[in-house]
Amino acid sequence: MLLLAVSLSGCQYDVLHPSGWVAGQERNLLIISTLLMLIVIIPVIFMGVYFPWKYRADRPDKSDYEPDFAHSNKLEVLIWSAPVAIVIALGVFTWIYTHRLDPYRPLDLAHAGEPIEVEAVSLDWKWLFIYPQYGVASVNELAIPVNRPVNFRLTSSTVMNTLSIPALSGMVYSMAGMETRIHMIADEVGTFAGRSAHYSGPGFSQMTFDTDAMSDADFDAWVSSARAEGTALTRDAYLALEKPSIGNPVTLYTDPDPELFERIVGLCVEEGKVCMDQMMMTDMHGGGGLAGIGDKAAYEYDGQRMIDGFGNLMQAPGAGLIDGNDDTGANDAPDVQEHTRSAPAMEHN
Template identity: 45%
Template sequence: MHLRRSRPILLLPVFGLLAGCNMVTMHPSGDVAVQQRDLIIASTLLMLLIIVPVMLLIALFAWRYRQSNTAATYDPEWHHSTQLEVAIWSAPLAIIVALGALTWISTHVLDPYRPIARISPTQAVPQGIKPLTVEVVALDWKWLFIYPDLGIATVNELAAPVDTPIAFKITASSVMNSFYIPALAGQIYAMPAMETKLHAVINKPGEYEGFSANYSGEGFSDMHFKFHGMSNADFQRWVQTVKAGGGGALNRADYLRLAMPSERDPVHRYAVVAPDLYEAILNECVDSSKMCMSDMMRIDAHGGLGLPGGRNLVATDYESLRRRDGRRARTYVASICEIPGAADLKSRLAQTRPQTRLLNDR
């Protein structure tokens, strides 16, 4: 019996092992992540201003008004106290106002789409400095990083110089993922045919963990990468190493092979990247036989294809093979043919025959 009672005490040293855990979210190395950590701490402390007194008062009331305490006031007819009502409602109202103000300010200051205004709490972004642009593509199940200004790309490896703003442009190839480097900034989603943005800065050199924070299938658990924070000189050497490493070129055909599902892919570097590759990925037209989504939206913005254009569709190869049960295969627009001089003809008709323009508008 004595051993059973002392068992919880014997387990206390086990909790000491938690001291070796690296709570990277609470010890970040980037200014944006630091501000997000401070927001978590401030919000928690504001909530504790209510939670702690309530917990203490519960214990106090339970002790003071216990059955054995005959000296405690017993008043079953009591039902109202103005002073108590003011105290009960004033404190939560003040905390809600404070949390609301803190949330409103932080929502604008830490907007991931907003370029950062400072490198650290004591240093603003220098005038004229150009952010490092990185185009991020979440694949199945690996990460592709394209440096458009440097003409290089990497798989499952990311690097950036310290104290330099980083502008991430993020998309995905097939399913939704979540781009997350806890030491750098909060997570943000990567979605196919959509672009999200993230602005951040790393302030300390080191190797940091990056991963997907959104389940995306069989290989999700191994969808990790290393983020290297480097001095400017080390970063330039890293860039030259990538360019001279003989990793080959990343063109559209190479990307289509890379985008095939695979797991535990090693780091790979590309010395040359097709300049329009990211835009093609974003618009889902890496396969040059398919129309880009931007072109489709432009056509829709000008009134669409109409019924005749709806007939000019081509079945995808894999759908035509699958649809052996007689059902209609899914289709896509292969191309749009433009009649030379059609725009000028329509303009002349609109000027000479207003009634034609009226019918067209209808």
């Protein structure tokens, strides 16, 4: 155990040294829960050592030996009352902190300034942060002003991921076709590690970013720099960014498409695609009928990405494997050939 402790001495424990109000509350709950559980753990450890020694076979005094002992009201009260009290206390604290730290609940702090809005999108294998208030966006860099709540809207263009900045807040999933939310605030200037905490493929280990908490003046300067240096984040630029890539450098964008985030959630960034809300409306009215057959491609989402997490071509819907050795005749199908030609190649930046 000592060697293990020494080997971990260089690790950073952001959870125990928070730099934001939300993370501080989570740290407090962790400490309270641990102390409450130690009320049981420490006596159990003590009794596990003391009783075997006290009642050992070769002890000199055996006058307290009671082979017919079966019940004690005092022991029953002690054994049951302490755990019940601890469970009640844990339940009360958990209820309080669960509602206080609800990720969907906006932060209402006396010392906080004006909130900023950030739309976060998890991609293969990078993070895109859009600032709709300021008309800028960034890849693999999150810049925020201190003492101002950050209201996140999250989604994913790929598999499920998790936005995790341990020094500032807890974790919330990002999922394709859905929007989740989380709120956090930085109490001090600094750079804090952020990452995806949910395995998502071979580029997962490099799906990291720096969270730079800075003064209002520095944040305004960062926004101005992004506007001056960044390229326009159009829908076509996003579709190019969406392709799987590993180790992307920090990239700045300006003038993001105002409907981009909603289209990412609706799975309709690509021109001609029907958004999920429109599709649900069509289904609610009985479907597209025979006329919808001609618009089939506009409603297709599965199979749009014909490449797996390792850069290999995947099986097309209703067809055989595209591996060059398919004897099923699937490669002769027009839709498979089309998917094969349009499959993006893995990029390593």
